[in-house]
Amino acid sequence: MALSFRICSSPLICRATLSDGDNSRNHHAIDAAFIRRAADLAEMSAGFTSPHPNFGCVIATSSGKVAGEGYLYAQGTKPAEALAVEAAREFSRGSTAYLNMEPGDCHGDHTAVSALVQAGIERVVVGIRHPLQHLRGSAIRELRSQGIEVNVLGEDFESKVLEDARKSCLLVNAPLIHRACSRVPFSVLKYAMTLDGKIAASSGHAAWISSKLSRTRVFELRGGSDAVIVGGNTVRQDDPRLTARHGQGHTPTRIVMTQSLDLPEKANLWDVSEVSTIVVTQRGARKSFQKFLASKGVEVVEFDMLNPREVMEYFHLRGYLSILWECGGTLAASAISSSVIHKVVAFVAPKIIGGSKAPSPVGDLGMVEMTQALNLIDVCYEQVGPDMLVSGFLQPIPDLLPVIPSEDATVEIDPSVDPFEPSIIFFYKTWDLYGSFSNFSPHPIRMPCGGENDDYMTWSSVEHYYQANKFVGVENPMAHECVEKIRTARSPEEAALIGRSTLRQKPELVRNDWEDVKIEVMYKALKCKFATYPHLKSMLLSTVGSVLVEASPHDLFWGGGREGEGLNYLGRLLMQLRSEYLGESSVSAEKSSSA
Ligand SMILES: NC(=O)C1=CN([C@@H]2O[C@H](COP(=O)(O)OP(=O)(O)OC[C@H]3O[C@@H](n4cnc5c(N)ncnc54)[C@H](OP(=O)(O)O)[C@@H]3O)[C@@H](O)[C@H]2O)C=CC1
Ligand SMILES: Nc1c(N[C@@H]2O[C@H](COP(=O)(O)O)[C@@H](O)[C@H]2O)[nH]c(=O)[nH]c1=O
Numbered sequence: 001m002a003l004s005f006r007i008c009s010s011p012l013i014c015r016a017t018l019s020d021g022d023n024s025r026n027h028h029a030i031d032a033a034f035i036r037r038a039a040d041l042a043e044m045s046a047g048f049t050s051p052h053p054n055f056g057c058v059i060a061t062s063s064g065k066v067a068g069e070g071y072l073y074a075q076g077t078k079p080a081e082a083l084a085v086e087a088a089r090e091f092s093r094g095s096t097a098y099l100n101m102e103p104g105d106c107h108g109d110h111t112a113v114s115a116l117v118q119a120g121i122e123r124v125v126v127g128i129r130h131p132l133q134h135l136r137g138s139a140i141r142e143l144r145s146q147g148i149e150v151n152v153l154g155e156d157f158e159s160k161v162l163e164d165a166r167k168s169c170l171l172v173n174a175p176l177i178h179r180a181c182s183r184v185p186f187s188v189l190k191y192a193m194t195l196d197g198k199i200a201a202s203s204g205h206a207a208w209i210s211s212k213l214s215r216t217r218v219f220e221l222r223g224g225s226d227a228v229i230v231g232g233n234t235v236r237q238d239d240p241r242l243t244a245r246h247g248q249g250h251t252p253t254r255i256v257m258t259q260s261l262d263l264p265e266k267a268n269l270w271d272v273s274e275v276s277t278i279v280v281t282q283r284g285a286r287k288s289f290q291k292f293l294a295s296k297g298v299e300v301v302e303f304d305m306l307n308p309r310e311v312m313e314y315f316h317l318r319g320y321l322s323i324l325w326e327c328g329g330t331l332a333a334s335a336i337s338s339s340v341i342h343k344v345v346a347f348v349a350p351k352i353i354g355g356s357k358a359p360s361p362v363g364d365l366g367m368v369e370m371t372q373a374l375n376l377i378d379v380c381y382e383q384v385g386p387d388m389l390v391s392g393f394l395q396p397i398p399d400l401l402p403v404i405p406s407e408d409a410t411v412e413i414d415p416s417v418d419p420f421e422p423s424i425i426f427f428y429k430t431w432d433l434y435g436s437f438s439n440f441s442p443h444p445i446r447m448p449c450g451g452e453n454d455d456y457m458t459w460s461s462v463e464h465y466y467q468a469n470k471f472v473g474v475e476n477p478m479a480h481e482c483v484e485k486i487r488t489a490r491s492p493e494e495a496a497l498i499g500r501s502t503l504r505q506k507p508e509l510v511r512n513d514w515e516d517v518k519i520e521v522m523y524k525a526l527k528c529k530f531a532t533y534p535h536l537k538s539m540l541l542s543t544v545g546s547v548l549v550e551a552s553p554h555d556l557f558w559g560g561g562r563e564g565e566g567l568n569y570l571g572r573l574l575m576q577l578r579s580e581y582l583g584e585s586s587v588s589a590e591k592s593s594s595a
Helices: 028-041 080-094 113-120 137-145 162-170 174-181 212-223 232-240 286-295 308-317 329-337 462-469 477-487 490-507 514-532 532-542 569-594
Strands: 056-060 066-071 096-099 123-128 147-151 187-192 227-231 251-256 276-283 299-303 322-325 344-347 377-384 387-393 426-427 445-450 453-459 547-550
Touching: 028 056, 028 066, 028 123, 028 137, 056 080, 066 080, 080 096, 080 113, 080 212, 096 162, 113 137, 113 462, 123 162, 137 147, 137 453, 147 329, 162 174, 174 187, 187 212, 187 286, 212 344, 212 377, 227 232, 227 329, 227 532, 286 299, 299 308, 308 329, 322 329, 322 453, 387 445, 445 462, 445 514, 453 462, 462 477, 462 490, 462 514, 514 532, 514 569, 532 569
Parallel strands: 096 123, 123 147, 187 322, 187 344, 227 251, 227 322, 251 276, 276 299, 426 547
Antiparallel strands: 056 066, 056 096, 344 387, 377 387, 445 453
């Protein structure tokens, strides 16, 4: 059955009534319809932040009416379940909540579960369990312990229609599911071709094959990916920008894969003022050009064996979850042969360019008979302006039921479970085991803005506070505006984006003493966070004896870097805070023993 992945155009919270057909007595069909709607809602957050779990929730009354809906905008914002019950108000009582995925209560605050319990929800239907082992099953257990009936698709009941609904839940969080059971990021090959199967004219000219509307869809695809990758020849021919030009939201890292490193000195990708570029190349290639790129702020990574699999395994280790391949046919063929492409998205334009030498989307795969052709699965067809968008999967999304059958059996197949030495605790993504230590964790703090304004304000995360402080106390209305924009940013990622890009683009708005005070600013915010949330303080104290390292491969100041080359200031400040707490408790223990 083909799954359609329409981006929902309805507002965040909407009220809708099921059509008569959906209102049938067939419980499976009703459950399936609502779960699919929850998955559609979840899809709405894709593209606003770097991939993270996408959650949607629908509250339906016993008569099959939608009482409320919600989706998680980004990590740190209100959970989908809380938004949905808020929208449903008194209609939540006795209703059923449909969730595309089990909530991951990674911060121990049970916000999603509490929202459902307090609203009087009677039954919860879950599309899939949480794919990450340390989070899997805990919200379901908690809901059941509160007397709520919980049904998980594929576990408590099965049918074709429910199977399809479950599949839509797997797809909407495909990058995360891949992270749980694979060693390469989820990769999509996207191209635009003419009706006669060419991705450029014989001259190499390709701007443009697809329509403006299709290219806008490409910006959305880029915005939903961690990185976009092209080969060296595409850089030489097209001089692409590879940015997601659709307003606010996530912009993916640009990756160039080149063996020769024979690239032009002037290229749009070397402008890293808005977003970074990483060039991956063969060890030893054109050392002088490597230096030139480094001087431009472009990172160069050398490989002994430059091939798509090695490159993808490397980016998986660096924390990339999803990659969009926008390369030409030569690199595409190599990536498909290496089995790193999971999905294909092709825009077919009603144009004919001809040319026996004009390139096609996929180069030589060594196949000689049509019976060897790779068949796509779950194919979708959609008209986009004048073009036809055909998409489908080359490899199925892993099915969590057989792949991850139980909590006990998962350690072996989940490479993220415990990949590190026990004496070092790494933390990075907020949903990781110690993710609450991250600046991005959703723990609001109340602190004065700093500067002349001593009023206490609520900051949605440490990251909001930290980024805003770059511009505090600067006598310029634009700096004030920037502080407010960061304070009201809907997610830590958005706050970071505004803070970092303003620092790069308008350095005059940054306070003069920023470099001197930034560690102190961070420490103050961390102290406030751990003092505000006792369970976080306990978590920090539980790490005594372990070194804390922020496993950010990019941030060599706050993070530990890829191979320990980073300064790890965030880890250090947390250890300092931990020592402070230990000092306090030993002083109070001394006092009580001497009393
Ligand atoms: N319509 C569309 O959607 C698109 C069209 N195009 C068009 O396609 C043409 C370029 O096609 P093509 O040369 O295939 O594209 P690419 O440049 O994307 O891929 C080939 C290049 O990738 C690099 N490379 C590194 N490792 C490998 C490897 N293991 N296997 C293969 N390549 C590797 C090499 O760069 P190096 O030579 O530097 O070592 C190689 O020349 C251009 O005309 C461009 O306009 C490109 C993208 C999309
Ligand atoms: N020609 C072509 C595409 N080409 C891809 O887009 C890149 C250019 O991106 P940018 O510089 O950001 O606009 C180019 O290098 C290639 O990867 N894409 C499409 O959707 N449709 C098209 O017709």
